[in-house]
Amino acid sequence: MAEAILLIILGYAAVGAGFGVPFLLRGIDRIDPAARGSPWTFRLLILPGVIALWPVLARRWRRAPRPEGAP
Amino acid sequence: MSVGYVTVQWNRHKRVYDSLVGGGVALYLALFIIAGKTLYTGAHAISDEILAIRALGTCAYLMLHVVLCTGPLARLDRRFLPLLYNRRHLGVATFLVALAHATIAIGFYHGFGNVNPFISLLTSNVNLGSLSAFPFQLLGLAALLILFLMAATSHDFWLKNLGAPAWKRLHMVVYLAYALLVLHVALGILQTQRSPWLAGLVGAGVVIVAGLHVVAGLRERGHDRRGAQRTARVNGPWVDVGCVDDVPDRRGMTATVGGGERIALFRYDGCISATTNVCAHQGGPLGEGRIIDGCVTCPWHGWQYRPGDGQSPPPFTERIATHRVRVVGRRIQVDPTPLAPGTAVTPARIEEDHHG
Ligand code: HEM
Ligand code: FES
Numbered sequence: 156m157a158e159a160i161l162l163i164i165l166g167y168a169a170v171g172a173g174f175g176v177p178f179l180l181r182g183i184d185r186i187d188p189a190a191r192g193s194p195w196t197f198r199l200l201i202l203p204g205v206i207a208l209w210p211v212l213a214r215r216w217r218r219a220p221r222p223e224g225a226p
Numbered sequence: 227m228s229v230g231y232v233t234v235q236w237n238r239h240k241r242v243y244d245s246l247v248g249g250g251v252a253l254y255l256a257l258f259i260i261a262g263k264t265l266y267t268g269a270h271a272i273s274d275e276i277l278a279i280r281a282l283g284t285c286a287y288l289m290l291h292v293v294l295c296t297g298p299l300a301r302l303d304r305r306f307l308p309l310l311y312n313r314r315h316l317g318v319a320t321f322l323v324a325l326a327h328a329t330i331a332i333g334f335y336h337g338f339g340n341v342n343p344f345i346s347l348l349t350s351n352v353n354l355g356s357l358s359a360f361p362f363q364l365l366g367l368a369a370l371l372i373l374f375l376m377a378a379t380s381h382d383f384w385l386k387n388l389g390a391p392a393w394k395r396l397h398m399v400v401y402l403a404y405a406l407l408v409l410h411v412a413l414g415i416l417q418t419q420r421s422p423w424l425a426g427l428v429g430a431g432v433v434i435v436a437g438l439h440v441v442a443g444l445r446e447r448g449h450d451r452r453g454a455q456r457t458a459r460v461n462g463p464w465v466d467v468g469c470v471d472d473v474p475d476r477r478g479m480t481a482t483v484g485g486g487e488r489i490a491l492f493r494y495d496g497c498i499s500a501t502t503n504v505c506a507h508q509g510g511p512l513g514e515g516r517i518i519d520g521c522v523t524c525p526w527h528g529w530q531y532r533p534g535d536g537q538s539p540p541p542f543t544e545r546i547a548t549h550r551v552r553v554v555g556r557r558i559q560v561d562p563t564p565l566a567p568g569t570a571v572t573p574a575r576i577e578e579d580h581h582g
Binding site: 201 | 231232234345348374375378379381383384386387388
């Protein structure tokens with residue numbers, strides 16, 4: 156039981172970390188114009204939150220308008 | 227404001243404040259450990275780990291009290307406003323100290339066996355039905371998770387991307403964390419059979435936090451009720467909201483008009499302007515702010531708006547609603563219907579008395 160809880164939490168966090176890297180490199184600029192050109196320290200600072208709340212951000216990224224010039 | 231994010235919004239005040247917090251935490255921990263070493267010697271000596279666990283735990287618990295009391299204190303007395311501006315940094319610091327407490331506690335009490343310490347924390351005590359043997363550590367774990375979520379989402383990025391209402395709701399959960407911690411500490415003290423005056427301190431903390439919230443809430447209600455009565459003295463659209471002498475120069479005042487809506491009044495350059503009391507950032511009380519560099523400056527995070535038209539000075543683009551205002555004799559009258567955000571309104575000139 157306890158092992159199952161721990162596995163679920165770790166799995167969730169692992170997906171969050173896997174999502175976090177491309178999100179902080181590209182996705183964040185798409186969902187929030189104010190993040191364009193922001194320093195990497197800022198991106199690192201919000202990484203823990205991205206790992207915890209990745210489903211919210213993933214939904215926003217999917218719905219974000221395509222960048223100009225993309226097909 | 228929303229022109230590119232910075233990692234941490236540090237300015238000179240915040241640096242001073244953060245150094246004070248860091249120094250204060252270090253001093254508290256040092257004093258706690260020295261006192262513990264000198265007071266308990268010989269057979270009563272406490273191990274270094276337990277002393278560290280207690281020092282860090284009580285430190286984080288105290289810091290949480292300061293965090294929770296700043297809101298009502300700032301509403302009761304403006305001199306506490308600087309604490310409010312810096313509350314986010316204090317919240318993050320509280321989480322870090324609590325994390326250190328929990329890490330050492332888990333390592334110390336659950337780290338020896340070959341069971342994973344986390345599994346051990348979750349399984350070693352399942353006396354959920356008994357108060358005197360309840361696994362109080364689990365309450366601490368739940369509270370720590372909440373503190374983590376709040377610290378992790380404290381950056382403005384989250385405020386904007388979760389939306390202010392959701393962000394606010396998330397951060398109200400701090401009260402749940404506080405309740406869990408009161409139980410964590412109370413049961414922990416009960417189970418480690420510590421002296422009863424510790425329980426007294428925990429109780430005093432609860433009374434102070436709850437009391438301040440009740441007093442500040444009651445005062446706000448009284449203010450609103452007096453405001454609502456004002457609507458009786460309407461003439462045309464104009465509602466009398468007070469005397470120009472009630473508004474200190476370069477400062478604001480809050481007036482409540484019928485329906486409970488709050489309007490912020492500002493006095494500067496011999497004029498009065500009126501805007502909504504609600505900051506576009508996070509709903510901060512603009513009427514408690516000041517005029518800095520000719521702009522209304524929100525007391526919470528310092529967003530600025532020109533009092534004449536409610537627009538943030540370039541390059542910022544935020545806008546707040548303005549209100550029509552006039553001065554008759556020494557009385558200020560406003561039109562309670564808000565104008566569209568960013569609408570320019572001629573400030574009302576104050577006719578100076580020319581005595582003798
Ligand atoms: C996973 C999370 C946590 C665990 C496992 C944990 C564990 C413990 C343990 C084992 C004790 C008893 C120490 C002793 O006297 O032997 C304790 C006490 C305490 N904890 Fe925690 N804790 C956690 C989270 C927190 C948090 C988040 C706070 C506050 C912000 C906190 C504040 C305290 C306080 C004030 C005490 C009482 C210290 C004393 O007895 O002098 N704990 N905790
Ligand atoms: S509420 Fe954040 S600046 Fe006004």
